[in-house]
Amino acid sequence: MAPIQKECDYLVIGGGSGGIASARRAAKHGAKVIAIESARLGGTCVNVGCVPKKVTWNAAAIAENFKDAKAYGFGGFEEPTFDWPYFKKKRDAYVKRLNGIYANNLGKDKIDTLHGRASFVSKNEVEVKLDDGTKQTIKAKNILIATGGRPTVPDIPGKELCIDSDGFFDLEEQPKRIATSGAGYIGVEMSGMLHALGSKVDFFIRGDKLLRSFDPLIQDTVTKEYERQGVSLHKGAQITKVEKLDDGSKKVYYKEGDKESSIEVDVVLFAVGRVPEIEDLHLDKLGIKLNEKKHIIVDDYQNTNVENIFALGDVCDRGFELTPVAIAAGRRLSERLFAGKKDAHLDYSNIPSVVFAHPEIGSIGLTEPQAREKYGDSLKIYKTEFTAMYYAMMEPEDKGPTAYKIICEGVNERVVGLHILGVGSSEILQGFGVAIKMGATKADFDNCVAIHPVSAEELVTMT
Amino acid sequence: MAPTPKAYDYIVIGGGSGGSGAARRAAGWYKAKTLLIENGRSGGTCVNVGCVPKKITWYFASVNETLKGAHHYFYDVPADVAFHFDRFKKRRDESIARINGAYESNWKKEGIELVHGTAAFAGPKEVVVDLQDGSGKQVFTAPHILIATGGYPILPEVQGARHGITSDGFFDIETLPRKIGIVGAGYIAVEMAGMLNAIGVETHMFLRGDTFLRSFDPMVQETMTKAYEDAGVVLHKRYPGFDKIERLDKEDVVAGKDIHEKRTEGPSPQKQLKITDKNGEVFECNELLWAIGRAPEINDLGLEKIGVKLTESGHVFADEWQNTSVDGVYALGDVTGKAELTPVAIAAGRMLGNRLFGPPELKGSKLEYNHIPTVVFSHPEVGTIGLTEPQAVEQYGKENIKVYKTKFAAMYFDVFSPEEKAKHPTQYKIICTGPEEKVVGLHILGEGSGEMLQGFGVAIKMGATKADFDRCVAIHPTSAEELVTMR
Numbered sequence: 004m005a006p007i008q009k010e011c012d013y014l015v016i017g018g019g020s021g022g023i024a025s026a027r028r029a030a031k032h033g034a035k036v037i038a039i040e041s042a043r044l045g046g047t048c049v050n051v052g053c054v055p056k057k058v059t060w061n062a063a064a065i066a067e068n069f070k071d072a073k074a075y076g077f078g079g080f081e082e083p084t085f086d087w088p089y090f091k092k093k094r095d096a097y098v099k100r101l102n103g104i105y106a107n108n109l110g111k112d113k114i115d116t117l118h119g120r121a122s123f124v125s126k127n128e129v130e131v132k133l134d135d136g137t138k139q140t141i142k143a144k145n146i147l148i149a150t151g152g153r154p155t156v157p158d159i160p161g162k163e164l165c166i167d168s169d170g171f172f173d174l175e176e177q178p179k180r181i182a183t184s185g186a187g188y189i190g191v192e193m194s195g196m197l198h199a200l201g202s203k204v205d206f207f208i209r210g211d212k213l214l215r216s217f218d219p220l221i222q223d224t225v226t227k228e229y230e231r232q233g234v235s236l237h238k239g240a241q242i243t244k245v246e247k248l249d250d251g252s253k254k255v256y257y258k259e260g261d262k263e264s265s266i267e268v269d270v271v272l273f274a275v276g277r278v279p280e281i282e283d284l285h286l287d288k289l290g291i292k293l294n295e296k297k298h299i300i301v302d303d304y305q306n307t308n309v310e311n312i313f314a315l316g317d318v319c320d321r322g323f324e325l326t327p328v329a330i331a332a333g334r335r336l337s338e339r340l341f342a343g344k345k346d347a348h349l350d351y352s353n354i355p356s357v358v359f360a361h362p363e364i365g366s367i368g369l370t371e372p373q374a375r376e377k378y379g380d381s382l383k384i385y386k387t388e389f390t391a392m393y394y395a396m397m398e399p400e401d402k403g404p405t406a407y408k409i410i411c412e413g414v415n416e417r418v419v420g421l422h423i424l425g426v427g428s429s430e431i432l433q434g435f436g437v438a439i440k441m442g443a444t445k446a447d448f449d450n451c452v453a454i455h456p457v458s459a460e461e462l463v464t465m466t
Numbered sequence: 467m468a469p470t471p472k473a474y475d476y477i478v479i480g481g482g483s484g485g486s487g488a489a490r491r492a493a494g495w496y497k498a499k500t501l502l503i504e505n506g507r508s509g510g511t512c513v514n515v516g517c518v519p520k521k522i523t524w525y526f527a528s529v530n531e532t533l534k535g536a537h538h539y540f541y542d543v544p545a546d547v548a549f550h551f552d553r554f555k556k557r558r559d560e561s562i563a564r565i566n567g568a569y570e571s572n573w574k575k576e577g578i579e580l581v582h583g584t585a586a587f588a589g590p591k592e593v594v595v596d597l598q599d600g601s602g603k604q605v606f607t608a609p610h611i612l613i614a615t616g617g618y619p620i621l622p623e624v625q626g627a628r629h630g631i632t633s634d635g636f637f638d639i640e641t642l643p644r645k646i647g648i649v650g651a652g653y654i655a656v657e658m659a660g661m662l663n664a665i666g667v668e669t670h671m672f673l674r675g676d677t678f679l680r681s682f683d684p685m686v687q688e689t690m691t692k693a694y695e696d697a698g699v700v701l702h703k704r705y706p707g708f709d710k711i712e713r714l715d716k717e718d719v720v721a722g723k724d725i726h727e728k729r730t731e732g733p734s735p736q737k738q739l740k741i742t743d744k745n746g747e748v749f750e751c752n753e754l755l756w757a758i759g760r761a762p763e764i765n766d767l768g769l770e771k772i773g774v775k776l777t778e779s780g781h782v783f784a785d786e787w788q789n790t791s792v793d794g795v796y797a798l799g800d801v802t803g804k805a806e807l808t809p810v811a812i813a814a815g816r817m818l819g820n821r822l823f824g825p826p827e828l829k830g831s832k833l834e835y836n837h838i839p840t841v842v843f844s845h846p847e848v849g850t851i852g853l854t855e856p857q858a859v860e861q862y863g864k865e866n867i868k869v870y871k872t873k874f875a876a877m878y879f880d881v882f883s884p885e886e887k888a889k890h891p892t893q894y895k896i897i898c899t900g901p902e903e904k905v906v907g908l909h910i911l912g913e914g915s916g917e918m919l920q921g922f923g924v925a926i927k928m929g930a931t932k933a934d935f936d937r938c939v940a941i942h943p944t945s946a947e948e949l950v951t952m953r
Contacts, residue, residue: 048942053942053943054877054943056943057877057943058877058880058881061539061877061878062539065532065535065536065539065541066541068529068532068533068536069533069536069541071529072529072532072533072547074557075525075526075529075549075554076526076549076550076551076553076554076557077529077530077533077547077548077549078547078548078549078550079544079547079548080543080544080547083536083541083542083543084541084542085539085540085541085542086540086541086542087540089540090539090540090881093540093881094881097880097881325939325942326942327939327940327941327942327947328939330940331939331940349939350937353938354939355938355939355941356941357941357944365941392518392521392522392525393525395522395557395558395561396522396525396554396557396558396561427914427916427917429914429941429944429946430914430915430917430918430944430945430946431917431918431920431921432921432941432946433918433921433922433938433940433941433944433946433947433949433950434918434919434920434921434922434923434924434925434946434949435920435921435924435925436921436938436939436941436950437921437922437925437930437934437935437937437938437950438921438922438924438925438928438930439938440934440937440938441925441928441930441934443924443925443928447924447927447928448924450834450924450927450928451837451839451920451923451924451926451927452807452809452810452813452833452837452838452839452923453809453812453813453920454809454839454840454841454849454916454919454920454923455512455517455807455808455809456517456518456520456521456808457841457916457917457920458917459917459918459919459920459921460809460920462920462921463920463923463924464809
């Protein structure tokens with residue numbers, strides 16, 4: 004039987020952060036919107052990203068509080084036990100609630116949501132393979148590709164025995180010993196959480212620093228701090244092979260410099276990169292241009308090279324694979340297409356972001372090397388390193404670091420980069436993001452009276 | 467024998483936040499020959515009986531709350547985690563002693579001379595110091611003299627008030643009282659009540675009105691008052707007032723000189739108090755903490771001698787340049803009664819140093835006393851900057867302001883039960899004015915507010931509008947992101 008055709012003004016492929024934000028904003032302006040999702044609503048962020056990550060980070064932070072509590076004079080308990088299976092169940096229930104809320108919101112906005120896998124037939128037509136096997140074609144005036152990405156695992160012998168970040172959220176039992184790999188923020192966050200919760204972590208990185216796209220101050224401080232906390236950091240190392248042992252554990256073979264060695268762990272987790280989710284879309288049919296990493300190339304307005312087809316979020320090539328970036332881009336796109344705001348688009352400069360490592364890291368703007376390359380010698384760098392008051396009660400070897408750097412350029416000392424690490428950084432950054440986006444100078448920072456006693460005050464009193 | 471006067475460029479009376487900030491700017495940056503006179507412990511109120519021990523104790527209380535809530539995250543924790551408050555206090559004291567040392571070593575490094583004693587004006591350019599080591603009096607002269615003597619917590623005119631303690635005495639407590647009454651509705655009362663309640667002390671607050679933090683935005687007043695009740699603090703609203711306080715335990719009470727508490731009997735583990743209100747109702751407890759206000763520390767200064775004018779409230783009058791009514795005599799910090807916060811005193815001290823001793827282009831230095839952000843370390847924290855909603859309505863007219871609000875439960879509480887979640891609100895309010903929606907007030911409460919406010923303070927001082935807030939991409943997942951995505 005020929006599939007019944009649907010028609011709409013705006014077809015959104017992908018029900019994650021970017022897709023849903025754009026769909027809802029379009030519907031608000033009166034567009035007829037259809038959304039397609041092939042897995043769970045909310046996409047990466049809600050199901051296998053930001054949300055379960057932060058809940059787990061909160062649990063890990065509590066574990067650290069236990070360690071700190073003794074220094075404050077608390078006692079009467081030994082190592083606290085953590086019930087990972089029950090915790091996971093509760094975290095899953097929370098995620099499921101959010102899936103439901105997303106579905107509700109789409110319904111309230113009268114957005115027709117289909118569950119299936121989409122592929123292009125022509126530049127105005129998409130075919131969806133629904134869950135029950137039937138096919139549905141949709142004709143649309145405007146189509147948004149917001150299919151996101153997925154984690155990759157390196158092509159080594161035994162890769163099927165390894166998990167990625169998606170798999171981290173499926174773990175039913177806490178791994179007693181885990182091998183992690185990948186010096187980017189996902190590897191750093193996961194290694195930090197697991198270590199804080201009591202797993203023995205062997206962390207393999209190819210270079211000698213963590214977070215290599217971040218400012219050197221951050222790289223140096225966080226690498227040293229992870230080692231201080233007791234994470235076994237294997238630098239200049241690479242996992243070469245994984246084997247399964249009779250008792251179910253994994254034997255991990257690795258090269259560290261010239262040395263070849265192996266360890267036994269319960270889980271092997273790779274966080275070495277993500278790729279865009281585009282294979283089933285059949286983009287080649289339309290000649291949509293991709294970059295070398297297969298991300299969809301878009302201009303400042305989220306246009307692809309094919310008229311009336313747009314892309315945003317993790318699937319496109321703008322970088323900044325962050326939920327709020329996808330949401331902001333999605334909303335502005337809908338304002339441009341359906342609310343007559345001809346120039347609406349997201350400015351991708353000075354986007355603040357936070358890494359939920361232990362401790363938290365916040366960053367906005369240029370790193371020092373980037374600033375030096377752009378502005379040469381007309382830079383002034385302000386730095387401070389101190390121990391947050393929270394650690395006043397601990398022995399020296401148990402104190403964690405706080406480090407801040409403000410990068411200014413020109414005679415007015417306009418702030419072009421801000422990098423912070425330490426307790427509280429995740430909630431400190433947002434306000435400074437607003438100020439920096441407004442063009443703040445060092446004098447503007449200094450003009451605001453400090454708040455005391457907090458860590459943030461160090462940012463407005465630096466000399 | 468008449469003491470030989472010693473001459474300086476700058477005399478600073480008071481080695482607290484303001485005095486230290488002022489002295490260090492003058493001596494450290496501009497090499498002014500500076501004398502600092504302190505009759506107590508260096509660092510003043512902030513270091514010894516204010517900000518610093520307050521925050522460390524707040525952390526102690528927060529750790530306790532985390533432990534109590536940990537079972538929601540499936541940690542196996544005994545229901546009542548034991549703690550040793552006396553050991554905690556000892557370590558807190560050590561922390562403070564380290565800071566006292568750091569202040570003095572910093573002064574020494576910058577060539578500031580420190581004298582321990584109590585100063586009094588002999589003339590507009592002359593002070594006489596009664597030296598603490600008992601060796602007598604010494605006269606010092608300078609063309610510029612700064613009064614930065616701070617303030618102290620006051621007691622009411624109630625019979626037996628001295629049987630209780632003030633905030634000073636709070637920091638002397640080694641054994642927690644089982645049941646405490648706290649008098650006052652300002653931030654000090656609220657912070658102390660919050661901490662004590664969180665660590666298991668049966669806490670009562672006596673309020674004249676229906677809410678506390680009454681100079682704060684109504685949203686803060688209402689939500690925080692309810693949050694405290696939900697947390698178990700007993701609020702005695704519209705309290706008729708105190709008739710008398712009686713001490714029931716037999717302990718010999720002497721106002722010892724080794725405790726801060728000069729004006730009360732200080733804390734004691736055996737204390738038992740009987741409080742009678744103006745209606746004859748009786749309330750018994752183990753401690754009563756007066757947090758009803760502070761007065762400037764000026765009694766020994768001899769201000770009348772040189773004609774330094776006071777304000778209506780009895781504080782030292784200082785203009786926008788920190789000048790008093792006497793040429794060459796300045797005042798800043800708590801002693802002036804204006805924006806009584808450590809960073810304000812420090813900033814004012816530095817500006818004054820720039821103006822008096824700095825290069826010509828800094829001759830116009832002064833602190834702008836507007837848009838001063840501040841945080842209350844209650845449970846949860848409260849942050850505020852700018853106007854409250856009633857103030858904004860009065861200043862701009864109701865039709866000219868736009869208010870953005872949001873209320874939610876922080877993600878941290880998502881694994882708690884719904885009833886528990888309801889007790890832990892996060893709430894934000896942005897007050898804007900004019901067609902460009904300039905932000906004139908920001909009020910936040912909830913976990914993380916303490917660290918959240920500073921950056922927004924910078925933006926608001928720069929003249930941020932609602933559009934500026936919205937233009938900054940949100941950071942996810944945090945609580946702060948709600949401030950840049952409000953509709």
